[in-house]
Amino acid sequence: MRDKLATAMKDAMKSGDSRRLSTVRLIQTAIKDRDIANRGAGKDPVSEDEIMQILHKMVKQREESAKIYHDAGRAELATQEREEIDVIKSFMPEQLPEDQVRQLCQSVVTETGAHGLRDMGKCMNALKEKYPGKMDFAKASGMVKDLLK
Structure with a gap:
């Protein structure tokens, strides 16, 4: 870089x-x-x-x-x-579309076995590890939060 x-x-x-x-x-x-x-x-x-x-x-x-x-x-x-x-x-990787981010959030929630808001950190860490720089993690955080409610 x-x-x-x-x-x-x-x-x-x-x-x-x-x-x-x-x-x-x-x-x-x-x-x-x-x-x-x-x-x-x-x-x-x-x-x-x-x-x-x-x-x-x-x-x-x-x-x-x-x-x-x-x-x-x-x-x-x-x-x-x-x-x-x-x-x-122009120096950043291409961002994933919103519908794909939603699917990835759902799969991470399933993979990690998250059941409530207290597992949100675990899900976000998994997303950041798997998809660094490829999504807006603030938006992803909102999606994960909605999934865990």
């Missing part, structure tokens, strides 16, 4: 795509910040899974910002945030 980001940055510089270049730099900075924090805590450098978590967090932040800008009548800033979301999502 780091190589992919470095290549994307070089390509953006060559093509003069300032939005893509600035967004890739933001991604690399976020990863380096996490690397530094991990080093201070005596942990290993950031893994691929952690990079995916960073990217998901960045997308959520920009979605919230775009909504705030849109509500405040700042369409140009909202558009900028949406463009950054598109760049960030």
Whole structure:
């Protein structure tokens, strides 16, 4: 992933795509910040899974910002945030469709033998382990919760 980001940055510089270049730099900075924090805590450098978590967090932040800008009548800033979301999502794996996520949630509930809300953590851990970065776990959490009620 780091190589992919470095290549994307070089390509953006060559093509003069300032939005893509600035967004890739933001991604690399976020990863380096996490690397530094991990080093201070005596942990290993950031893994691929952690990079995916960073990217998901960045997308959520920009979605919230775009909504705030849109509500405040700042369409140009909202558009900028949406463009950054598109760049960030280009580095993320394809998200599973909602109906497939629902089926996977049902199968995990069945596999783990979950019977109530107290088993929700077990189900979510299984989903995160099997499908890292391939679904929105906040939405999946809601689906699992509905299944366990």
